[in-house]
Amino acid sequence: MIIQTKSDIAPSEITPKEVFENRREFIQKAGFGLLATAISLPLHAATLRSGAENSDKSLGIANTKSAATSSAFNLHQKISGYSKTTYGTGEKLTPYDDVTTYNNYYEFGTSKSEPAINAKLFKPHPWTISIEGEVKKNKTISIEDIYKLAPLEERIYRMRCVEGWSMVIPWVGLPLAQLIKWAEPNANAKYIEFISMADSQQMTGVNLPVLDWPYVEGLRMDEAMNPLTILAVGLYGEQLPNQNGAPIRLVVPWKYGFKGAKAIVKIRFTEKMPLTTWMKAGPNEYGFYANVNPQVDHPRWTQSSEKRIGAGLFAGRIKTQMFNGYAEQVGQMYAGLDLRKNF
Numbered sequence: 001m002i003i004q005t006k007s008d009i010a011p012s013e014i015t016p017k018e019v020f021e022n023r024r025e026f027i028q029k030a031g032f033g034l035l036a037t038a039i040s041l042p043l044h045a046a047t048l049r050s051g052a053e054n055s056d057k058s059l060g061i062a063n064t065k066s067a068a069t070s071s072a073f074n075l076h077q078k079i080s081g082y083s084k085t086t087y088g089t090g091e092k093l094t095p096y097d098d099v100t101t102y103n104n105y106y107e108f109g110t111s112k113s114e115p116a117i118n119a120k121l122f123k124p125h126p127w128t129i130s131i132e133g134e135v136k137k138n139k140t141i142s143i144e145d146i147y148k149l150a151p152l153e154e155r156i157y158r159m160r161c162v163e164g165w166s167m168v169i170p171w172v173g174l175p176l177a178q179l180i181k182w183a184e185p186n187a188n189a190k191y192i193e194f195i196s197m198a199d200s201q202q203m204t205g206v207n208l209p210v211l212d213w214p215y216v217e218g219l220r221m222d223e224a225m226n227p228l229t230i231l232a233v234g235l236y237g238e239q240l241p242n243q244n245g246a247p248i249r250l251v252v253p254w255k256y257g258f259k260g261a262k263a264i265v266k267i268r269f270t271e272k273m274p275l276t277t278w279m280k281a282g283p284n285e286y287g288f289y290a291n292v293n294p295q296v297d298h299p300r301w302t303q304s305s306e307k308r309i310g311a312g313l314f315a316g317r318i319k320t321q322m323f324n325g326y327a328e329q330v331g332q333m334y335a336g337l338d339l340r341k342n343f
């Protein structure tokens with residue numbers, strides 16, 4: 001059992017606590033969790049380098065805090081030159097503190113509060129993504145060049161976790177379609193696979209068999225090309241905090257949050273449907289599609305309603321919308337598909 005001190009617990013954690021404990025139980029039952037308790041130990045921060053050198057001007061990032069006083073590599077670095085867009089929900093944004101302290105990032109621990117602590121000294125620069133599989137030729141792209149692929153935009157999206165909670169987050173990023181265009185997939189490319197970093201030196205969770213590392217996610221090509229799908233490099237106008245997936249992660253707002261692979265180091269175009277991390281961990285519980293669907297419950301969590309994180313202790317649950325409220329933009333991609341079977 002994970003033991004948290006009072007100060008570790010964000011107000012928003014109170015209601016869903018049993019929810020993640022259930023997921024933990026599931027992992028243990030699935031056989032990945034032998035050492036799961038130990039994952040709550042803090043990262044041996046002293047063995048990592050201190051984070052003084054990360055003012056990366058080439059990314060258009062201005063460090064708003066003295067690097068010497070910042071304990072994290074990329075804390076509070078503003079992204080300049082992104083544009084506001086009409087993508088918004090009209091809903092209240094989830095407070096920054098909740099977005100950045102209530103996380104799922106098993107490479108840094110299985111509780112919600114651990115990633116913000118254990119990922120502090122993770123080093124998201126320099127960074128490259130390698131592109132492979134069904135492409136004209138394998139290549140790599142640096143994070144600096146990804147920033148140049150398209151103008152960065154703010155996208156305010158709902159994020160709905162399969163565990164029954166949700167947030168509204170102002171991401172900064174670029175359409176994944178722009179990277180795909182640059183990657184030049186060939187005609188065999190039907191799917192796209194996202195592979196996260198799994199560095200046991202920096203990510204203590206990777207030393208434990210809680211999941212089959214590295215974290216892998218995937219999309220069908222039409223889903224990947226949908227204008228709603230972005231690669232996020234920031235939130236709240238700042239470079240992504242480490243715990244949210246710095247320096248680059250996937251955001252697919254009509255799918256459950258686990259589709260949004262963090263700290264992506266490899267993108268592979270494939271002919272066959274990728275076998276994702278959660279499909280491997282629990283094939284009866286996690287499907288490839290993972291579209292938000294209030295009519296199809298997860299075996300342990302109702303999907304008909306959700307708890308909005310940061311809404312206050314007394315806020316009730318809200319109704320979950322089909323495709324997380326993005327049906328108009330994405331529903332046609334699933335015409336004729338049985339969404340109960342293809343969950």
Ligand code: MTE
Binds near residue numbers: 102162197243244261
């Ligand atoms: N990506 C990696 N590499 N490792 C993870 O454990 N967790 C997923 C997803 N991406 C995860 C990941 C899950 S379960 C969710 S709900 C979202 O990240 C949470 O994103 P957030 O912490 O920014 O809210």
